[in-house]
Amino acid sequence: MSDVGMPRPEPTATPTASALQITGLRKAFGDKVAVDGIDLSVPSGSFFGLVGPNGAGKTTTLSMATGLLRPDAGRIEVLGVDVWSDPTHAKSLVGVLSDGISLFDRLTGEQLVTYHGLLNGMSRETTAQRVGDLLDLLDLRSAGGTLVVDYSAGMTKKVALACALVHAPRLLVLDEPFESVDPISAANIRDILHGYTQNGGTVIVSSHSMDLVQRMCDHVAVIASGRVLAAGTTDDVRAGSTLEDRFVELVGGRQHNEGPSWLRTS
């Protein structure tokens, strides 16, 4: 797997220790508090995993960090740029793959990635070159002329990833990027993301797959009920155990029963 044509993150003028710094983040939907005072520091160049049970507030947190959802309170900085006071600058540094958001799926794959490139203010030539590279890299070249609405779920994820990468962001925020992606494509995407972090980029992924996060991420944060339960390097957080066991221990709620008797016919 070569990383030929991989858009490399462009160096920033002022290198900061944190690619993403979240302090005191809060968000409530009516009575329901989705994010309840989250503090999180994502080191520059890290491959950061965000794990938590369903409804923990992962998507809400990532939406606020990327300027898609206005927080009730708290401060979010991307490479030292405040997301909510200088959104245009902050957004130019971030590539986003959102979960549960539709794409402009009446465009072909090639048109969609081109669209994202041009929206970011890139020139036609740069856009065309990077779109070609990304389609090759994500094995979408043959599907480039197909409407995105006709893509499979995994291909849709891949084209959304291409859209997030096309402007060579410094920080990639990926919400459930591996859902319904086949193992080979997932491995390819992992390679791409690793190459990206080695070149100084930072990746944040949210996932349900503890195995994947443990193997892939060097840093991890466990959140539940809108709070950070543990954060740090993956080795520190799992503390000698597997991430999955540690996660269950932290979050709780595991039930020990064997199901109804008729399910145990042998």
Next chain:
Amino acid sequence: MVAHLLSLRWRVLLNGFKRSTWQIVAAVLGGLYGLGVLAAVVAGLVALAFAPERWAWTAGVLGGSLAVVGWVVVPFVARGYDQTLSVSKLRQFPLPADRLLVALFVTGLLGIPGIVTLVAALATTFSWVQHPLSAVLAPFCGVLGVFVCVAASRAVETATSALGAKRRYRELMSVAIFVPLILAGPLIGLVGQGLSSIGDDLPRVAHALSWSPLGAAWSIPGDVALGRPGEAALKALIALATLGVLLLLWRRGLATALVAPPAVTATAASKGLGPFARFPATPTGAVAARAAVYWLRDPRYGGSLIVVPLMPVLALFLSFSLETTWPLFAIGPAVAALLAITLAADVSYDGTAFAAHLSTGLAGSADRAGRVLTLSLFAVPAVVLATLVPLAVIGRVDAAPALLGVGLGLLLTGFGVSSVASALYLMPVPAAGESPFKSPPGASVTSALGLYASWAIVFVLSLPELALGVVALVQGSVLLGLVTLVVGVALGAVLMLVGIRRGGRLLDTRGPELLTRLRRARGA
């Protein structure tokens, strides 16, 4: 097996009523209405027995032809309404095509529409009580006609069901089918108003139809009564041949559908970037290119345009029936008023895909300007043509400047107003991929009010050119007309720019809130 499928069909129909009382109420009301119509038809057919034979023949041929057309067309509109016995559901059972054909034929015949048509067809017998031979032939011809109805409906449905799986075709049909529905008003008016004058034409229409597969079967008893046995024999041949061909076509389609499931085929891959290669490579150009693709590919956009070509038709109809040319003057401004607020639902059409604009940090004014740019590319020529062509036809080009001023003023003002409106509130619209005419859930009164309010604002802001235009037309002053043109274009352009700026700033500040509402609108 035939009996099984027949009872299955009725069981499904009756079970449907168990789901809610209102469905029963609706069915009872619908049933009573249907029975009423049927009774009226039968009464009419009885009454025709005492009219000249020519009338009974004309009514029979026209009514029968209409029935055949209805049987073919209705399944298109209501596709997916009665899928109880669709081939795709029966495919998994080991059924030979011939048996299935018989079974589907019988269930089609003995469903509610089939029974209604059959009763009406048999009732044609009453029209010929004074002509014994025709009265004997009529029920057979009626049954033959109903057979043609059922066979034609099924054959066309089977033949197009494979096509129906193709999205582009489905999208096209779902829009195209509404053209006659929108035109139904004027057509009915035309028929009602001009029945006396076209009363003489009806027999001629009936004569033509009687030689076609549509009307042949229905014409036979009348031809016999009117002393044209030769014609009757030929038409019987036509009707039988029609039935045979339809059954063969249906049989073939059925056999293919049973073994080769119509796979949902993707649209053919297209090469290149399309509009993205032609619009300027700026964020604004990108938005415009994206909008252009959607205007071409998304039926929800095309659906909102469908009333535009109908405006001239309506205007022509009005000017004929009122015997005045003034509706022709109004075509351009009316098209402009319609196109002016089409952008008001644009963000709503985007749905959560709008997040792309938000997460790339696209400037709100670039978003607004791009959408306006694409619409103006065809809206401006449309308004100009809709104004100039009718005026040229009636030789009143002197009125062109005033009307162009009014039309373009309305259009440009509308661009500005809808740029602000679509950043302010969302319209409940059908989701991408749904029928453009499906009324979306939660279509609240407030949103509809928002739309009418923006329309009202467009007219208020365009008052200067509207007033000038009216005065210019009344006085017949070309000079005032030119003033109207200048004022309309200049004022409209200024309002458009202000609207784009304002709407853009609204998007910049309220984008995240708008996205939150878009998410909620989709239940996500």
